Amino acid sequence: MSQATASQTAAPELAGEAAPAAESARALLSVNNIEVIYDHVILVLKGVSLSVPKGGIVALLGANGAGKTTTLKAISNLLRAERGEVTKGSIELEGERVQDMTPNDLVKRGVIQVMEGRHCFEHLTVEENLLTGAYTRGGDRAGIQQDLEMVYGYFPRLKERRGSQAGYTSGGEQQMCAIGRALMTRPKVVLLDEPSMGLAPQLVEQIFEIVKRINEQEGVTILLAEQNTNVALRYAKYGYILENGRVVMDGPAERLRENEDVKEFYLGLSATGRKSYRDVKHYKRRKRWLS
């Protein structure tokens, strides 16, 4: 795999300078060559660039520790709470530099992250959880009530469980609650981190279906970090693959799905068809002998 250019159009070498600027003009969110360091020593992102078009669904793919979550947190600026820092590059929302803003400011501007592992407020009821999402909107009662109904429209399950403490609801319900809470902020772009984690395949499918509907009907842009490459590439329009803090490949979702390397490394398929379980086992056993 070779380092791919961030630009999806095959721009000539000389125009390389101008291309990102032109791109960020039509992109809702653009991340330009950022580097993130934790605790002043641990280099996690080594120059990540990506751009998210308005109204799109973009997937960030990669293995554990590739830097997906860090990229999202750099955008929503939850990094600072973990003593991480963007040391190079820039992050722009509709052409405005946003990397020094507090999460509060970013939420007001329409950038919200749904964190990995849901992070619902366990001791608050489902409805109270949703209402915390409206915190930055102040006293706009009518609007908040209307959005609450909108969220219940997408997630009827939440309406049934509105009075239960979120900590006692199921994993799927908590994921819905977290997404619903994000919608209550009236976002432009939702950074969705690992929504499939720990959920049954059917439920994952259902949640992605709803996310897609939200994207189409509410015009909310989605930037998605997923390990479940298969599902993510089916719902996303464009994908970036991260490895060791770098973007190693990017392209429209269909192209990535067809790519041999992606098939082999992320979808568990190879050119010779699916490997049989016996071969896999054999391979592993041999490897253990050698090491």
Added chain:
Amino acid sequence: MNLRTIAIWAVSVPLVIAALGFFHQALAAAGWIAFFTWPFYFEVILNGLLQGVMYSLVALGFVLIFKASGIFNFAQGSLVLFAALTMVGLIEMGLPWPLAFVATAVVMVGVAIAVERVVLRPLVNQPHIILFMATIGIFYFMDGFGQTLWGSDVKVLDIGIPKDPIFILGGVFEGGLLVQSFDVIAALCGALLVAVLAVFFQYTRIGRALRAVADDHQAALSVGIPLKTIWAIVWSVAGIVALVAGIMWGGKLGVQFTLALIALKALPVLILGGFTSIPGAIIGGLIIGAGEQVAENFVGAAIGGAIQDWFAYMLAMVFLLFRPQGLFGEKIIERV
């Protein structure tokens, strides 16, 4: 707290009180303690409960800050002292007490904002032990600063609460039960404060945000709740609770340096009730107040007295052994 727990408490509390009564009666019959009469027993319990409300008031301040930030705020006692000193100082300058109260409340909010700016903000994301050490620093600073401003003499804080002894329930017990009217009024104020706080936490936008922060800092941050504002609000509320506690304790004991040390009395209350629970702080205070009065008045004489000084700590220790999260400590929700 759901209906079931309330029902359990409604049944078990009278049972425990009765059982303790019979226990002491038996002790008296066996000749181990000097005497026992039921009216006196109830009088002791009642006064203990009223005393307990005062402990709860102090413990409440700890719970507020612990819930919202996970910090055990050692400085709460010195906030009580500082509030009481400021209040007395303002009254001495000639302000009528309601005006002095409001002015002191404003000062306490100012203190809260200053603490957030100067101490908490630079230490954000540090381990809790470091924040705890910082609150010890705040304790000594507030302690010294208050006395520098207002002098270190023992002062009388009198806002006109009557202190006459009154007799109640004369129909049930011969001669009635003797209580101090001051204690009754203090208890009512405490109850009112708790009710206001409960409504604030349960039904307002800020209250909801406070509970959200208490549950999960990171998630709260991610939905755009500004932690700094929330902390300033929590410290302000804790400061106003400290003010009420300061008025009550200062009215009872006089405003002096040792007022800051009532924080130490709140510690067993917190261990009993649970660090994260407002009802826990109230009920813990009541149990410790009543318990230590009963122990002092009946068993105390038999084994040399001064049980009052260590009874609460002993009770706390028993709790640490058998129920470390306290009676109402936040249940850790675990799903399998």
